[in-house]
Amino acid sequence: MMVAWAVTGFLLCIALVLRLLYNHSRLKSIPGPFFAAISDTWRVHARNSPGYGRRLAQLHQGYGDVVRIGPNVVSICEHVEIANISRRRLWEELVQNGRRLSDSSVTSTNQIRWHLREIQDYEGSIDESLKNIIKSIRRHRVLDLPSSLRYFAEDFINRVMINDPSINDDRTAGMPKTNTPSTQLSTATILCSMEDMVLKGPVSLLKRERFSCSGIGSSMSKLPEYATELISNPIRAAAQPLTPRDSILSIGIESMTATFVSTFCFLLSNPIVMATLKSEINTMLRFREKAAIPSWSEIRRYSYLDAVQKESMRHFTSRSETQEILGTASSWNHSRLPLPPKTIVTWHPHVLQFDRSVYGDDVNTFRPGRWLVTDTTQRNLMEKSLLPFNVCVEAYPIAQAAWLELKKAVVVLLSNFDVSYATSLLYDSVG
Template identity: 25%
Template sequence: MASALDNGARKFIPSTQLHSHCGFNMIADIILSILLAYWPLVLAAFLGLYLLRNKYHHGLDKYPGPTYAAFTDWWRYFDVRSRRAEQTHIQLHRRYGDVVRLGPNVLSFADPKAIKIIYGLNKQMTKSDFYPVQQAVAKGQRLQSLFSTKDENYHASYRRCVNNAFSMSSLIGYEPLVDSTMGAFIEQTKRRYCDTGKSCHFSKWLQYFAFDVIGELTWSKRLGFVERDEDVDGIVGFVGKFLDYCAPVGQMPILDMIFEKNPIKLKLQKWGISKTVFPVTRFALAQSADRASEMEKIKQNGSLNEASGKGVDLLMKFTQAQHDHPEFMTDKQVLSSCTSMIFAGSETTAISLSSIFYFLIKNPRVYSKLMVELDEAARDGSIAERDHNRVSWSESLKLPYLDAVVQEAMRLHPAPGLILERVVPPQGMDILGHQIPGGTIVGCNPWVVHRHPEVFGADPDTFRPERWIQAKPDQLREMKASMLQFGAGARTCIGKNISLLEIYKLVPTFLRNFEVDMADPVSEWKTHNAWFVRQLNFTTRFKPRQSIQSPER
């Protein structure tokens, strides 16, 4: 019966349509058989077309760079994974000029004039997918921070909420907290290294100091690194491994969506099946829980007067912001703000401190000249007498050679060692005469722009603090505008002043207490670029130094 109906139905179908239908099926079968028989060649053809598309993407083929970089981001991935990307970028720009293509859709700019264009206010530039790779995760949820978010409106709202916590007036209030950790650091350095004659892994020791300062500033409680001289709860090791992962994977963010932040893994964490919690997040949760009742009072009335009398720390400031901006500042935002302080605030400060001490040791003339400035300031009363020979924030700002040393060290060895990526808005934009299509990733690497000879002179690879003192006013302004170690524009590191507070206090205080030298005078440190350029093999010895005081005292 069905067959009869089918035959009947066919009578009403035009023969040309039947032939067309059969012909389509035959062609499909032939194509499928060819694909199955010659799939390696077909795959190779599609791959070739994909790579050619990458090379000529947006017309970026006119920009020079490594051959393979034009075809695939795997070149960037493996270059960053080599841990020497900052040196690669310096050499590429010296070979090819001010604009270098680092990937199918990535351009690096060396001219400091590009900073204002790429990172300036109201340029409609957004951060790239490199940054969300660095977001911490808690209970299956990403923790967006000021640093890692791509959403400019979210960033602006977030920054308005917490700006007060990083204002200059708040900074002065944090100085006693820095002094507390600094005193412990001086005491432990004397006891563990100076008195015993033991060598010190100075970069790690400075990292312990920076972590404890952030703990004191955030929770009024040191994490215990300095007192115990060890990596508490493996936090330092975790942060190092986390950055080792983020730096190369950030060059191909799709890998992060596969390995770490895929929806299935996040769901399992949310349901409690997979309970992976970052050590930093776990510590932040524990510290916040210990002070839950205290924070609840601040959240309710917005007043810091009812706090425990320990002084005002960042957790209190963030909770006050929660009272003032309840529509935005949630418990999740407070936690994110605290964890980001550990991630960003400790690593970069420790790197800068290591750079300053290393360059001083390697340049005895500069070291001696700085000590003369410190001793003269002590003699004439510009530095007051205090326990541990502490130098105050206001006193350090009146020491011009110290300022020159700090600036020069951060110029030669800025913490970030990759380009600070931004995405060109859809309409495209002009960057120093180059018409860049919308969607292109552009940026500057601080290691490259800090060595631009037109701005910093004919000896950009030389540690010479005098360049900051001898420069004419216009040149000095240009030099300062070309410094990118803390970022630029609306996305300038919000903790910049806190980092400078630590640096400008610890460096002169430590040098007034100890003579510092390399454990092996001929050894050189090694660098490890995992987004931030850490220092390895920086081993020192300390000797007590007789402090200079004002004659009146």
């Protein structure tokens, strides 16, 4: 009996050693920590530890652009490779859901311009929703701004991108829905700190209802239940981890929705940036009526608004977990990475979007002015790091239409209302 147990134990040890050797040999050409090559335990522990993005950045500084962080997992930090893989994955998703695109539609600038002309019918698709939310804001003296803006953006993107008439009705069931609980959860994350924000109405309305501000704390609507636990867990509140099952399109939609809402958060935290943006909006208002909703051609001239939103996207997405893509044979057709099938490719936004060689030494500072540099090479590098957003707007022009429409919403809201913290309004009423 003892001999049988000994033989069984010996065979198990042999099997374990063979398995570890197989794990090590699978990606032996990719440099990385030794223990990461034989077991996935190292990656799981590192990912669950604080400062994972900074840890990955240090690994890439030591090992290069491609680092092995698991037996079948690699981390990459080269935006060209990430863009190539993301384009192929997005192209496959769109084709599977009935959006017939050729390879040239993903990579050709001429094709992209042709598609942009094709989507002109989408201009103004947000106007009615925008008028409704303005009416709603004027009716309510105190507003749960993050939830309201989040639902506003999700409803609009759901109508424009998810219910795209060019997609077969039989296949739309497979498209990512923006109003699912998981998406709502990830969108609400860091925006919980905006719970105490309100939109102040016109000055006359403020004077007429001045005393109602004293009850601002009790009258604030509460966040949904799914966001309550995030308030007490700031680490998890950064963002929900993404798995290989998450589509590139759903991540792109999430980045647009989150950027739209977080823009107001960053503006409130940076009064100088807010004043500069308001100055740009007021300057542009001289050339049109205040009540009129700007057109796309006008929105494209708001250079500082574009810089603010890109900087907001950079800071927001950098707080997310790694974004994983499960590689297939077709995923590597346009990639220089010598990786076997079934390899999981991960990339962390912090590594790309906090690269000091690209963004400068003040990478941790919210400074929209960095996007207004005259050096086109540096600006292109910064814009290419906003992945997968830039891949989505290139390969799926309707995403570009949604992005322009959301920009219009920011301009209209800031030109019609003064955005401030509820506490400042409370102190004003008490004084």
